[in-house]
Amino acid sequence: MNKQILFKKRPNGVADSDTWELVSNEIPTINDGEVLIQQHYISLDPAMRGWMNETKSYIAPMGINDVMRAGSIGMVIDAKGDAPFKVGDCVTGWGGVQQYVATNGENWYKVDPSLVAMTTYISTLGMPGMTAYFGILQEGKIKEGDVVVVSGAAGAVGSVVGQIAKIKGCTVVGIAGGKEKCDYVVNELGFDDAIDYKSENIYRALKTKCPKGIDVYFDNVGGEILDAVLTNLRMRARIVICGAISQYNNEGKIKGPSNYLALLVTRSSMQGMVVMDYAKNYANAAKEMGMWMMQGKLKSREDIYDGIENFESTYHRLFTGEKNGKLVLKVIED
Numbered sequence: 376m377n378k379q380i381l382f383k384k385r386p387n388g389v390a391d392s393d394t395w396e397l398v399s400n401e402i403p404t405i406n407d408g409e410v411l412i413q414q415h416y417i418s419l420d421p422a423m424r425g426w427m428n429e430t431k432s433y434i435a436p437m438g439i440n441d442v443m444r445a446g447s448i449g450m451v452i453d454a455k456g457d458a459p460f461k462v463g464d465c466v467t468g469w470g471g472v473q474q475y476v477a478t479n480g481e482n483w484y485k486v487d488p489s490l491v492a493m494t495t496y497i498s499t500l501g502m503p504g505m506t507a508y509f510g511i512l513q514e515g516k517i518k519e520g521d522v523v524v525v526s527g528a529a530g531a532v533g534s535v536v537g538q539i540a541k542i543k544g545c546t547v548v549g550i551a552g553g554k555e556k557c558d559y560v561v562n563e564l565g566f567d568d569a570i571d572y573k574s575e576n577i578y579r580a581l582k583t584k585c586p587k588g589i590d591v592y593f594d595n596v597g598g599e600i601l602d603a604v605l606t607n608l609r610m611r612a613r614i615v616i617c618g619a620i621s622q623y624n625n626e627g628k629i630k631g632p633s634n635y636l637a638l639l640v641t642r643s644s645m646q647g648m649v650v651m652d653y654a655k656n657y658a659n660a661a662k663e664m665g666m667w668m669m670q671g672k673l674k675s676r677e678d679i680y681d682g683i684e685n686f687e688s689t690y691h692r693l694f695t696g697e698k699n700g701k702l703v704l705k706v707i708e709d
Contacts, residue, residue: 377402378683378706380443380472385427388626390690394427395443397684403477407456412466412476412483414449416679417686418497419702420531421595421693424623433649442471443686446502448486448493449476449707460485467496472686474706491668492677498701499535499668499675500661506617506650507535508660512543514615514648515591519544522585524604527595528569529556531701532617535664536593537566538673545591548584550577550600552696559699564674577603588612596621598630605634612643624694676700 376399383396405411426444429436437444447470451460459480460466468483470476486496498504510532511517523540527533528549537547537560549560549569557569570580577600581589588609594601597619604614622629638645653660667673678698680689683706692698 376400377473377475379474380683380686382427382437382439382441382443384439385429389624389694390424390427390687392687395687397686402475405453405455405477408458409455409477409479410451410458410460410466411453412449412470412478413452413707414447414470414474414476415705415707416448416494416497417470417472417683417704417706418446418501418503419690419693419704420446420503421618421620421623423690423693433651442473444469445472446497447471447476448497448501459483465493467501472683472704472706474683474708490665491675494677494679494701494703495675497703498531498677499673500664502650503531503701504535504664504675505653505657505660506648507532507539508664509650509653509656510615510617510648511536511539511591511593513653514646515593515613517543517545517591521545521590522548522587522609523591523593524548524550524581524585524589525593525595526550526600527618527620528560528566529699530595533593533595534560534564534676534700535673538564538667540591541565541567542667542672548581550596556696556699572600578606581607591615593617594619598622602632602634605632605637608637608641608643610641610643612641614638614643614645616645616647620694677703679703679705681705 381396384393386394426437448467451464465488466483523545525533525536529551540547547566549566552573557571560566568584592604592614595618598621678700
């Protein structure tokens with residue numbers, strides 16, 4: 376049987392047990408030109424919350440009774456006719472939260488699990504890593520000597536953003552929640568400093584740790600932290616809006632930046648970015664990041680939980696902060 380998580384109800388605020396349903400259906404059959412993939416791991420990302428809303432966005436909202444949208448990785452276990460992959464290939468794509476998926480191969484890519492762990496391909500060498508790479512290099516336009524601040528610094532995207540900025544010769548300050556995460560980004564990932572937003576006054580900490588101001592801010596959280604950063608920009612600073620996880624579960628209106636006039640005073644820019652815009656260049660980015668990993672300059676950490684039955688509790692870790700690195704759900708049964 377194929378265990379699946381179906382999207383059943385659009386949440387208002389925090390998603391709850393009524394949002395999804397765990398079902399078991401027959402393993403899908405395939406037609407000529409298709410492959411059957413046994414999925415091993417599912418990527419859990421904050422963007423999932425936005426996909427549940429029936430609002431205009433960069434991607435169509437999920438439909439009720441759809442398999443919950445998610446990136447994934449697995450192995451081809453059957454192929455028919457002129458299929459794009461063969462049995463035994465490891466492939467990654469948008470398989471959703473389920474154990475098996477039939478596909479013609481569109482938007483799926485073959486990867487080599489002998490080079491890095493399978494989970495790395497849905498982490499640092501997957502959508503989160505691509506978001507970090509293109510967000511900080513193409514949208515942030517960092518250059519050597521820049522002062523870079525990144526929120527969500529211990530997360531899947533933020534941790535890679537900071538490491539790439541260090542590789543490019545920037546001074547990097549991460550914002551994270553709790554001493555353990557702050558110690559991680561400084562002591563293990565090589566950030567220059569960190570701010571614990573749970574115990575420090577964010578305004579004072581930014582003034583102290585970025586005394587000359589901020590050249591580039593990579594924003595994953597929005598809300599009060601974005602407001603605080605706006606008060607400490609240097610001239611011609613760049614802000615990359617990647618996400619706003621602090622606002623995703625609001626039951627009312629999203630809290631926007633009240634200090635936005637700082638952009639005028641400092642002649643700065645605030646630019647949104649969506650990683651899909653760079654899809655044609657993913658291979659080149661993966662090649663460069665893979666080289667950095669081999670050289671020991673870029674580290675990847677995945678926090679893996681087991682069992683499709685545990686999807687809901689694992690998903691909530693995205694918003695409680697009870698995770699370390701990229702959040703991944705193992706769905707293959709041993």
